[in-house]
Amino acid sequence: MSTRFHSVRLDKDKCKGCTNCLKHCPTEAIRVRGGRARILDERCVDCGQCIRICQYHAKIAMTDPFDDIFKYKHRIALPAPSLYGQFRHLENIGIVLDALISIGFDEVFEVARAADIATRAIQERLRLPDRPRPLISSACPTITRIIQVRFPSLIEHIINVRQPVEIAAAMARQEYARKHNVSPDEIGVFFITPCAAKMTAIRNPIGQAKSDIDGAISMADVFARLVPHVTGAIQAKRVPTATPYGVGWANAGGEIHAATPRNSMSVDGVENVIRVLEEIEDGKLTDLDYFEGAACPGGCVGGPLTVEINYVAQNTIKTLRDALPEAHPSNAVTSAQMNAVPLHFDQKIEPNNAMRLDESIAGAIDRMEHMNAILERLPGYDCGACGSPTCESFAEDIVRGFCTEMDCIHLLKARLEEMALKVEDLAPDNPEPVRKPSAT
Amino acid sequence: MMHTDYPVEAGDFTRAGEASADIKRRLRQLGVSTELLRRVAVASYELELNIVIHSVGGQLSLEVDSQCVRLSSSDRGPGIVDVAQAMREGYSTANDEARSMGFGAGMGLPNMRRNADVFTIDSVPGRGTDIQMLFELA
Structure with a gap:
């Protein structure tokens, strides 16, 4: 593990x-x-x-260094739509696409285009009644992993549609290899990522055996390289091909806005998402068709590797979206595109048992009883001074053998006070002067 | 055997769900199957909410041994006059406040019975209601 x-x-x-x-x-x-x-x-x-x-x-x-792209003869950039939101006052997405070529890529494939395709795949899944409701979006890898760790009973709710970036990678490689008649393994496909989770999802893919992406480069890193090429540019050679809905996936709620499920909910911020998942697990939101959860505040534009304030970026995305010619994935995406690359998971998502106290239930029960006994002696301040986040997790860490009760500074202080009293008890009440009385 | 008690206050909707969240967390730590976890999640939430909505207060208990999960509640009243009627789907005596919050669909007790392997209810008007649910681990 x-x-x-x-x-x-x-x-x-x-x-x-x-x-x-x-x-x-x-x-x-x-x-x-x-x-x-x-x-x-x-x-x-x-x-x-x-x-x-x-x-x-x-x-x-940890993301891949930018220079990794030069390990490949042919280099394709996959810009997440949140990248566009990093440039204040950007009026034309094409300028960013051009700039990606200027910094060393041979081709650009908009992830927003794949989001259009994912939108259609989601709509198709929503029409099938064979899954428990609500279906849960698979777009944010952090949310999927939280479900694996904290809500294993909701795994079957996760929609089995691949992340747009994976769809983008497969399509980009296929299109480029065909167009330029080169071998697919000579092509390096790099994602410009707003977050760590998507980097991790390349090395440990979710729902598929192997990722189609060769590397992920931090959005902040790429942003710095793009700025000189974007600043002052007025006209663009490249014309963006994604619909406004695909671009809108950068913001929380964008996926729902595109796929228009009947009764849906979009929640952003990891703690907020957990609160709602808790309710879904309790069977309280069965009338919901679709749940879109984003770990980052505001959606992908709030990713830890972005540079712009998430609210400003959200606004930029909205402006860019509105400036694009109106088109919806349901018309814009052709059936040939829908069949070009795999759109669905080919692997089961397994629960992550990291919270389990023991391999066997009997062993886990013993440990939990032990934990409960320890917990009664702990102060319940959840101060974290022991190095565990709460008194409860501290009790767990003791039971697992990682620390001892005296790592709790409050218990230690009480013990020291007890000892001090004992030492005092040992001392005679009216101590005789050590010095012998002087002879008179 | 692992045993935990959760006191539940009448009418305290702000804390409603805390006991069932803790029960779920514990069952995850114990490593029970996801299928069982889902059933206990639904049942424990309904059980907790029943005390909040209908009783004057009480407590919820979770007991787990290597054979089964036992979920029980005991409240201090007012008790159910006609238990058979209360068990019917769609029947509810929830007040307007509870209904305005989306409760009172009359599915609480039926949902518990549906999800538990063994369900028993024992109510004395004027004294209170005891509910016991068993979920087999095997």
């Missing part, structure tokens, strides 16, 4: 061992041990909350 790849990492030299990240992790995947944070691989969902929270910038998202 620990060999699992994660984009979210710790920069040990910058970590002060404070408890900020500890408190904000939605899967309790962080511990502070030996004065530094540690990420529990099997629990981390790469949501990037810790990256946002850490004031020392000790939490980072």
